[in-house]
Amino acid sequence: MKRFNRDFNDMPTITTSVCTGHLMKLFGHCILASSIIFGAASAIAQEVEKTEEEKEADLERIVVTVERRSQDIQDLGGTAFAFSGEDLKAQGIQDITDISESIPGLEIGNNQGNVEVWIRGIGSSNNTELGDPAAATHLDGVYIPRPSGIGSAFFDISRVEVNVGPQGTLRGRNATAGSVNIIPWRPAIGQWNGSAEVEFGNYNHRTITGALNIPVNDVLAFRVAGIKTDHDSYYNDVGPLDLELAEAADNLGLRFQALYEPNDDLSIYLSYDFAREQGTGYTGTNYALPLGLGIDPDTIEDPRDVVGRGFSPIQDTIHDGFKIEITYDLGDVKLEYNGSYRDLIYDYQAATPLSPDFPGVFDALAPLDQALDDFSRFQFLTDSESIIHELRLLSDDDASRLTYTAGIFLFDERQQTFLASAGDRGGFFQGAEFNQPNTDTDSFSIYGDATYEFSADTRLTLGLRYTKDTKTRQGVNARYAFALGGFDVNTGNPFGCCMGARVGTEGF
Known part of the structure; x- marks a missing residue:
């Protein structure tokens, strides 16, 4: 690792390093990163003026908001984990799914673009329009009902907090x-700062990230941040079609924020984030052929060397949202309003590979006539629009013994879902359609949570939540099958003739 640092009032700090970590473990990645971090001269001066005791105190005190108030993590009465943005970089964590390797009892997986969170073995893999997560994902405090594409919002991170146990x-x-x-990171009033970073790696990996904090005056500031990531497929097509298969990425993430604080009592925060994930999605490796031949999957040398068919998978996910947060300090209590709108469009078309590579794979495929040019496919298309209103009353962070929060939560989600598959099996066309144009969810909740501290070692927490959910669905589920053949006069087979017509071809 090489590191070059020079401190000037108006000069950047330039860092170059070789990064490995989780990506190296998963895909054999080696990424070369170059970053530029710059800040105001006043911020450097303030850092120099700090005493050693103050610096040590800063290092020892970890402030979190896991209970939706600022507090030292040592004072937390539950189980929680917190990672700062610098901690994440130091551990090589560049995606939300990598966090699970650093926290016991936490599993975060990417299931065909859907982020699934499991805590202490509790979670949900139901990613249909009827499914809801059992472990909630939040972005900047906003509940995300469908976390597809949220991975591309993982940039310019101040911290990640994980709450363990029921949080209703x-x-x-x-x-x-x-x-x-x-x-x-939120805008900082009265301070210029920013960062830029470029990464290069194998699989033609390229990532550019950047952020800029813009102070307008003493009460208003903006922050702009973004990320662009591209890399080739982690699969290799050993077949004659030479297709680009699963897990190629062309992702973009943007975030625009504004913070307005006209006085010590009022704070207005606005945010808009946009994420688009294009590429080839996640098909996995199809082991049906080797298993049918009695071949042990463990004997296959590289499961990412596969025989592709038909076409390259196509994924296009757009996930964006607005947030407004208004906080007003009334003295002993604070009043807070959170409102958000989110829209997710997930479109994925794919054809699974025919088989992983193994000795004799093409001889085994030869009897499967027209296997390579089989354009049979499945498509998953969904649109989720959600609106959240939340009004909270909470005690001041400096309250001595009794701390509390109470609020009203309104959630409205409108979904359209289309899932279909179509393909050939000899002279037969088979297809399935799951078409739900109207899936509506309305939720109303009232909640309260209070903690009384009897002493430094003893406290009592009581909480209550009432929720009423209403979910309705309207649509069509159907399965289709019909033969494309004709009567064979020689054999008497009613479908033995004229099997040349194939529906699962290019353009189908």
Whole structure:
């Protein structure tokens, strides 16, 4: 590792390093990163003026908002984990799914673009329009009902907080197992700062990230941040079609924020984030052929060397949202309003590979006539629009013995879902359609949570939540099958003739 640092009032700090970590473990990645971090001269001066005791105190005190108030993590009465943005970089964590390797009892997986969170073995893999997570995902405090594409919002991060255990009276909807809150850096009033970073790696990996904090005056500031990531497929097509298969990425993430604080009592925060994930999605490796031949999958040398068919998978996910947060200090209590709108469009078309590579694979495929040019496919298309209103009353952070929060939570989600598959099996066309144009969810909640501290070692917490959910669905589920053949006069087979017509071809 090489590191070059020079301190000037108006000069950047330039860092170059070789990064490995989780990506190296998963995909054999080696990424070369170059970053530029710059800040105001006043901020450097303030850092120099700090005493050693102050610096040590800063290092020892970890402030979190897992209970939706600022507090030292040592004072927390539950189980929680917090990672700063610098901690994440130091551990090589560049995606939300990598966090699970650093926290016991936490599993975060990517299931065909859907982020699934499991805490202490509790979670949900039901990613249909009827499914809801059991461990809630939040972005900047906003509940995300469908976390597809949220990975591309993982940049310019201040910290990540993980709450373990039921959070219904604090974190709201579908937090039975706990919650994960991704908290980006917010605008800083009266301070210029920013960062830029470039990464290069194998699989033609390229990532550019950047952020800029813009102080307008003493009461208003903006922050702009973004990320662009591209890399080739982690699969290799050993077949004659030479297709680009699963897990190629062309992702973009943007975030625009504004913070207005006209006085010590009022704070207005606005945010808009946009994420688009394009590429080839996640098909996995199809082991049906080797298993049918009695071949042990463990004997296959590289499961990412596969025989592709038909076409390259196509994924296009757009996930964006607005947030407004208004906080007003009334003295002993604070009044807070959170409103958000989110829209997710997920479109994925794919054809699974024919088989992983093994000795004799093409001889085994030869009897499967027209296997390579089989354009049979499945498509999953969904659109989720959600609106959240939340009004909270909470005690001051400096309250001595009694701290509390109470609030009203309104959630409205409108979904359209289309899932279909179509393909050939000899002279037969088979297809399935799951078409739900109207799936509506309305949720109303009232909650309260209070903690009384009897002493430094003893406290009592009580919480109560009432929720009423209404979900309705309207649509069509159907399965189709019909033969494309004709009567064979020689054999008497009613479908033995004229099997040349194939529906699963290019353009189908």
